[in-house]
Amino acid sequence: MNSKDKIYTLPQLLEQVQTWRDQGQIIVFTNGCFDLLHLGHVDYLEKARQLGDKLILGLNTDASISRIKGPSRPLQDEMSRARVMASLLFVDAVVLFNEDTPLELIEAIQPDILVKGDDYAVAQIVGHEVVQARGGAVKTVPLVKGYSTTNIVKKIENNCNLN
Numbered sequence: 553m554n555s556k557d558k559i560y561t562l563p564q565l566l567e568q569v570q571t572w573r574d575q576g577q578i579i580v581f582t583n584g585c586f587d588l589l590h591l592g593h594v595d596y597l598e599k600a601r602q603l604g605d606k607l608i609l610g611l612n613t614d615a616s617i618s619r620i621k622g623p624s625r626p627l628q629d630e631m632s633r634a635r636v637m638a639s640l641l642f643v644d645a646v647v648l649f650n651e652d653t654p655l656e657l658i659e660a661i662q663p664d665i666l667v668k669g670d671d672y673a674v675a676q677i678v679g680h681e682v683v684q685a686r687g688g689a690v691k692t693v694p695l696v697k698g699y700s701t702t703n704i705v706k707k708i709e710n711n712c713n714l715n
């Protein structure tokens with residue numbers, strides 16, 4: 553499957569989710585900005601996928617990221633980020649969302665398992681009530697220490713200042 557085929561609109565994704573559910577597949581959902589892909593993302597997404605059968609990634613649009621992380625972000629546009637994330641073997645679907653949070657997306661998809669890195673407590677994870685209310689699980693995956701997009705940006709800026 554070409555990575556482009558893994559990027560869905562929400563109506564397309566809901567059809568795909570129904571097909572997966574009819575096959576008895578456990579649907580895992582996570583979300584994030586994923587501006588610059590790094591080892592922490594890869595480690596946590598691989599582990600998230602192993603919690604079920606299909607991993608859906610909700611990806612913030614450029615406008616959403618600019619609102620929640622500031623006007624200097626994102627560094628990579630949404631279609632670039634979507635293709636990069638869709639290229640990962642353990643990501644089964646990518647869907648963009650333009651809101652500040654993925655709450656509406658999670659209410660529409662009704663995943664069986666909701667996952668974030670453990671930089672978030674379960675009670676902080678947007679949508680945890682929705683998933684728990686239908687008997688689903690909300691889990692966190694330990695961070696790989698020292699890896700963040702912000703740190704990468706800072707390293708680049710420091711290197712530029714040194715040269």
Ligand SMILES: Nc1ncnc2c1ncn2[C@@H]1O[C@H](COP(=O)(O)OP(=O)(O)OP(=O)(O)O)[C@@H](O)[C@H]1O
Pocket residue numbers: 582583584585586587591592593595596621667668669670671672693694695696697698699700701702703
């Ligand atoms: N070092 C890490 N190890 C494991 N998971 C991580 C790590 N950093 C971020 N994540 C997870 O990746 C997802 C996307 O986070 P995000 O795109 O904000 O990455 P980030 O590197 O923290 O970016 P920023 O520095 O801009 O906040 C979140 O669920 C977060 O919990």
Ligand SMILES: O=P(O)(O)O[C@@H]1O[C@H]([C@H](O)CO)[C@@H](O)[C@H](O)[C@@H]1O
Pocket residue numbers: 583584585586612620651652653654668672676677678
């Ligand atoms: O990449 P981030 O900043 O970890 O992703 C954010 O996660 C928020 C989270 O789901 C809160 O529990 C979400 O509200 C926000 O839109 C980003 O996706």
